[in-house]
Amino acid sequence: MKVSRMTDQLIKHLVSDLKSLEPLINSKLWMHCTVCLLIMAGIVLAMMGLRADYPTAIQDGAMLWKPGIFLLAWIGSMLLILDLSRPIERIEKWHFVPLFLAGTILLWQMIVQLPYLFSSDATLSLDDPNAIYCLSVIIGGGGIAMAMSWKFWFSRTASPNPTTLGALAGFSVGCLAATGYALHCDKDGILYLFIYYGTPILILSVIGSLLSKRLLKW
Amino acid sequence: MRAALKGDQKAYRLLLTNLRLWLAAYFTKRVHYNAVEDLVQDTLLTLHAKRQTFDPHYSFGPWIAAVARHRWIDHLRATLKYVETQLDDNFLYQETERDACAKHDVKALLKLIPPPQAKVIELVKLRELSIEEVSKQTGHSPSSVKVMVHRGMKKMMAAVEEVQDDL
Numbered sequence: 001m002k003v004s005r006m007t008d009q010l011i012k013h014l015v016s017d018l019k020s021l022e023p024l025i026n027s028k029l030w031m032h033c034t035v036c037l038l039i040m041a042g043i044v045l046a047m048m049g050l051r052a053d054y055p056t057a058i059q060d061g062a063m064l065w066k067p068g069i070f071l072l073a074w075i076g077s078m079l080l081i082l083d084l085s086r087p088i089e090r091i092e093k094w095h096f097v098p099l100f101l102a103g104t105i106l107l108w109q110m111i112v113q114l115p116y117l118f119s120s121d122a123t124l125s126l127d128d129p130n131a132i133y134c135l136s137v138i139i140g141g142g143g144i145a146m147a148m149s150w151k152f153w154f155s156r157t158a159s160p161n162p163t164t165l166g167a168l169a170g171f172s173v174g175c176l177a178a179t180g181y182a183l184h185c186d187k188d189g190i191l192y193l194f195i196y197y198g199t200p201i202l203i204l205s206v207i208g209s210l211l212s213k214r215l216l217k218w
Numbered sequence: 219m220r221a222a223l224k225g226d227q228k229a230y231r232l233l234l235t236n237l238r239l240w241l242a243a244y245f246t247k248r249v250h251y252n253a254v255e256d257l258v259q260d261t262l263l264t265l266h267a268k269r270q271t272f273d274p275h276y277s278f279g280p281w282i283a284a285v286a287r288h289r290w291i292d293h294l295r296a297t298l299k300y301v302e303t304q305l306d307d308n309f310l311y312q313e314t315e316r317d318a319c320a321k322h323d324v325k326a327l328l329k330l331i332p333p334p335q336a337k338v339i340e341l342v343k344l345r346e347l348s349i350e351e352v353s354k355q356t357g358h359s360p361s362s363v364k365v366m367v368h369r370g371m372k373k374m375m376a377a378v379e380e381v382q383d384d385l
Contacts (some may be wrong), residue, residue, distance in 0.1 A: 010259050011234045014266045020225030023270050086271045087284035158268040160288065218268055218288075 026082050029153050033078060033176065036145045040180035044137065051186040065105050067182040070197070072102035074175035077168050084165045085157040106190075113190045125189050131196045134185060138200035141177035146170060146204065150215075158218045166212020167205045174201030219278045223269060234262060237282065244286050249293060250322035252315055261289045294378045297323045301343055302371045330377035335370035342367050 057063040076099035083091045110117075146169060159165040178197050187196075221229035241261050245254045264285050272281050297320045321344050328336040341352045342363070353360045 004255070007238060007255060007259055007262070010262060011231065011238065014234060014262060015227050015231045017266070018222065018225060018227050018230050021223055021270050023223055023272060023274060086273060086281070087268070087288060088276075088280055156270055158264075158271045158285070158288075160284070218264065 024085060024153070024156060029082065029149070030078065032149060032152055033074075033145075033172070036148065036173075037074070037176050037179060040141050040145070040177055041183055043141075044180045044184050048133070048184040051184055053186050057186070057188075062188045065109065066185075066188060066193070067179050069102045069105050069193075070175045070179040070182060072098040072105070074172055074179060076100075076102065077172035077175060081165065081168050081172060084159045084161055084168065085153070087158050087160060089160045106193075109193075110190050116189075117191065123191070125187050125192050126195060128187060128192075130185075131187075131192075134181060134187075134196040135200050137181045138174060138177045138197065139203060141180065142170070142173040142200065142204045143207075145173040145176055146208065149173065150211075154216065157216065159216060162212045162216035162218070163209050166216055167209035169212075170204035170206065170208025171201060173208075174204040219269070219272055219281075220274050223272065223274065234265075237265070238262070240282075241286060244283075245290065248290055248326075250319040253293065253319045253323075257286075257289055257293055260293075261286050264289060291378055294323055294327065295375065298327070298371060298375050298378065302368075324374075327374050327378070331370050331373045335366050335373065338363055338366045339370045339374075 051057055051063070054063060076096065079095035079098065080091065083089065083095060149169065154165070154169055157165065178201060182197075187193075219233060222233055238258055241258045242254055245257045249257065261282075265282065268285070272278065300316065301320050301324050324339070324343060328340060331339075338352060338356060338358070341347045341355065342349065347355070349360045349363050352358075352363050356363070358366065
């Protein structure tokens with residue numbers, strides 16, 4: 001009877017604490033992240049400029065496939081984030097399609113570049129002094145985007161799988177920053193992509209998953 | 219719930235009062251009766267804190283069932299941790315209310331793991347036999363009994379994530 005009264009009191013307290021609250025709206029996250037992407041691309045273009053060899057890059061498709069990989073991966077991860085943000089897990093199969101397409105383009109480039117994969121040119125490009133910009137822009141830009149979207153979206157979620165959601169958050173902002181930076185970067189080697197784009201995205205995903213253990217528990 | 223999101227206190231009170239009965243019935247089927255009221259309160263608090271995750275385009279039932287299930291799984295996880303670290307033969311003479319609740323939940327979870335491990339865990343954790351007694355009864359060495367208990371508990375912890383509502 002005593003315990004029952006405690007529940008009564010709890011209900012009374014919760015009712016008095018009730019305030020009007022806006023539910024999570026998917027389109028708002030899309031808008032927020034698209035703005036982040038545009039700002040990121042704008043800053044990269046304003047401060048570093050479009051890649052110097054862009055006429056050639058447009059002709060050979062690098063201007064399309066390189067940012068395209070990260071853009072598709074970003075779209076796919078966003079769709080999965082929306083599926084995992086509420087207590088009911090509603091993962092739709094077609095939400096994996098953008099990730100699958102990104103993987104297919106990556107695989108296609110690996111096959112195309114296979115003959116030169118371990119050539120001296122490809123390994124020399126790994127010593128590029130500008131690679132540090134690639135790492136710092138993706139980690140820095142992605143980190144800022146993650147902090148903003150964390151406050152705006154992730155801290156308000158209640159995911160059935162918080163660790164995956166956190167990892168996806170890191171992956172998504174990493175891909176977002178990589179899409180912006182790919183407009184400037186003129187290194188199209190697949191090894192370069194794996195090391196200097198893959199590593200910061202992986203780091204952000206790990207950070208997201210570690211943060212989720214503390215911050216996304218509910 | 220849609221009205222509550224807009225700040226309608228009257229509708230919210232009605233919702234919580236009706237929900238309380240539903241939640242009590244939901245948890246009574248799944249946990250020891252001593253833990254029911256705690257879980258009801260936990261779920262109501264979670265509902266309040268995470269009400270923005272309710273999508274007004276979908277129905278409320280599956281949403282609250284998912285929240286309640288989450289709280290239930292959390293409770294099972296905590297119980298298993300407690301059973302593994304606290305409940306052993308040193309606590310034979312002072313069985314607390316929590317021990318009774320924990321044993322009740324573990325009994326339900328034993329069907330999630332292979333029968334040999336389930337049997338050993340039942341003897342050690344539920345019937346509170348000593349490792350030596352279980353060793354004699356089952357024919358396993360004492361160290362093997364300890365390993366089986368440890369692995370069984372780990373398996374149960376992993377299985378808790380996948381548990382079905384009809385457990």
